[in-house]
Amino acid sequence: MDLQLAGARVIVTAGAGGIGRAIVDAFLEAGATVATCDIDGEALASLPPGVASEVVDVADHAALGGFVEGMARRMGGLDCLVNNAGIAGPTGRIEELDVADIERCLSVCLTSQFVTIGRAVPFLRDSGNASIANISSLAGRLGFRLRSPYAAAKWGVVGLTKSMAIELGPDRIRVNAVLPGLVAGDRQRRVLEARAQARGISFAQAETEAFSYTSIRDYVTPQQIADQILFLASPRGRTISGQALSVCGDTGMLG
Numbered sequence: 120m121d122l123q124l125a126g127a128r129v130i131v132t133a134g135a136g137g138i139g140r141a142i143v144d145a146f147l148e149a150g151a152t153v154a155t156c157d158i159d160g161e162a163l164a165s166l167p168p169g170v171a172s173e174v175v176d177v178a179d180h181a182a183l184g185g186f187v188e189g190m191a192r193r194m195g196g197l198d199c200l201v202n203n204a205g206i207a208g209p210t211g212r213i214e215e216l217d218v219a220d221i222e223r224c225l226s227v228c229l230t231s232q233f234v235t236i237g238r239a240v241p242f243l244r245d246s247g248n249a250s251i252a253n254i255s256s257l258a259g260r261l262g263f264r265l266r267s268p269y270a271a272a273k274w275g276v277v278g279l280t281k282s283m284a285i286e287l288g289p290d291r292i293r294v295n296a297v298l299p300g301l302v303a304g305d306r307q308r309r310v311l312e313a314r315a316q317a318r319g320i321s322f323a324q325a326e327t328e329a330f331s332y333t334s335i336r337d338y339v340t341p342q343q344i345a346d347q348i349l350f351l352a353s354p355r356g357r358t359i360s361g362q363a364l365s366v367c368g369d370t371g372m373l374g
Contacts, residue, residue, distance in 0.1 A: 125150030284361030
């Protein structure tokens with residue numbers, strides 16, 4: 120299927136690995152021009168030639184805003200912003216959590232999206248096919264035991280998405296959130312390991328329990344998330360906005 124994204128100008132945060140790298144690669148395959156940032160400079164060096172990149176910690180909001188504005192100018196405009204950056208945040212009971220860890224989780228997972236959208240909107244207004252995709256999580260719909268900072272941030276992403284869809288709709292900028300479930304990769308493994316440790320159970324038990332809440336008992340792949348985002352960014356998705364779209368295999372609870 121030709122999604123008519125050849126020549127699209129795209130910014131993806133945290134695009135050097137995992138879901139972000141799958142999104143970058145998918146846009147490149149579709150013929151888009153892509154810029155990305157990541158905290159991991161070594162991983163950025165492995166990106167295909169032609170991808171403009173910069174080492175940025177998205178919790179450094181001044182640097183992040185400068186990256187978005189600079190890359191949009193470098194590409195001659197912007198058609199799509201993908202807010203992918205996020206961290207797992209601390210795992211533990213609320214009374215055990217350190218405030219600094221909570222604040223960093225909110226800064227990376229939520230505040231960074233306010234920053235990027237604010238800087239991107241002036242460029243997106245000039246696009247004929249403008250879209251924003253914010254990566255939330257199924258935790259942003261269901262909550263997550265022992266992961267309250269992460270869940271709170273991801274609920275916030277859904278609220279931001281809906282608010283921006285209403286605010287930016289008159290500018291013909293569509294805004295959606297994508298809510299992954301259990302995504303295959305090192306990050307999900309670390310989450311399950313932390314949950315197992317916090318509850319005094321084995322990794323296998325934690326994984327089995329996680330899948331017990333899911334109708335399709337399999338991991339979501341980063342490519343599936345990328346496919347969803349490309350459709351939303353394409354002209355075929357021109358009337359989809361303000362939605363929180365789950366890619367989760369019908370998960371009913373996160374444990």
